[in-house]
Amino acid sequence: MRVDIEDLDVAYAGRTVVAGARLIAAAGEITGLIGPNGSGKSSLLRTVYRHLRPAAGRVLLAGTDLRRLSPARSARHVAALPQERSGDLELTVREVVALGRTPYKRAFAADNATDRDITARALTEVGMADAAGRRFTALSGGERQRVLLARALAQEPDVLVLDEPTNHLDVRHQTDLLALLRDRRRTTLVSLHDLNAAAAVCDRLHVMHAGSVVASGPPREVLTPALLAEVFGVRAAVVEHPLTGDPLIAYDHRHPGLPAAPSRPRRPGHVRPATSRRGQQ
Structure with missing residues (x-):
């Protein structure tokens, strides 16, 4: 299912945090949002899973305005792993995962065999099947993350x-999670601070800065030394990963004194506009 974000404005606590954002998450692709802290990534994602209402613009799921769907129906289409975590749930791991079946059931309905099978499979996929009864x-923070x-x-x-x-997540479970996302090939919108992880897993990147999308394209085209200096304020070389061939960013930790990135950087001219690499699917 394709996601279109059109001219999106998001305001929070009386301040505009996303302004005029336009981007596409193509069906079956992994679309990454990257940018400095405070650039608007989380606020944009919250509109997709309906935690925030846009001040202007809209989010389309397969051409339908998300706000025209009932919460239960949209929950069958969109699932989220937000930064804000659930409280200390006094439930077992299996019970927490089974909550994902709620959009498909009537209130207070018990789990059926299909629900139990799907719950067990999800726990296996994230490596937490042995912890189902805990x-x-x-759980530790990383274990909770995998359960959610x-x-x-x-x-x-x-x-x-x-x-x-x-x-x-530790390095092993980070690697496992990224491999899981690649293997599933479900339409995915993901924000990542780790730019090397973004380069490895994402089909397309959208770079956000000061609430705007300032560059879009495949990782190899977007992640240039010029953009890294301008948006992130770092000096870096972009080379080929010796094992995978993905872009690999090597940061200069000895000379971190680049000036701060401007509040509204120039759009790099060689980067494609925010449309799908595979066209208007």
Whole structure:
């Protein structure tokens, strides 16, 4: 399912945090949002999973305005792993993941065999099947992150929205999560601070700065030394990963003294506009 974000404005606490954002997440592709802290990535994603209402513009799911769908229907299409985490749920791991089946059931209905199978499969996919009977509150931060991802997978959505999903995960589980996203090939909108992870997993990147989308395109075209200096304020070389062939960013940690990025950087001329690499699917 394709996602179109059209001329999106988002205001929070009386301040505009996203202004005129336009981007596409093509069906079956992994679309990444990158940018400095405070650039508007999380606020934009929150409009897609309906945590925030846009001040202007709209989010389209397969051409239908998201706000025209009921919450239950939109929850069958879009599942989220937000940065703001659920409280200390006094539930077992299995019970937390089973909450992902809620959009498909009537109120207070018990899980059926299909729900149980989907829940078990989601736990296996994130490597938490052995912890199904443990209390969610007893888990580490990384374990909780994987359980909440399993809950999103149990929703069986057309679109996954993931806001910094590798937070709290060790290197092995970060790698496993990125491999899972690649293998599933579900339409995915994901924000990532780790630019090398973004280069490895994303089909297309949208760079945000000061609330605007300032560059869009495949990682190899977007992640240039000039853009990294201008938007992120770092000196870096972009080389080929020796194992995968993906772009690999090598930062200059010895000379970090680049001036701060301007509040509204120039749009790099060689980067394609914010449309799908595979066309208007």
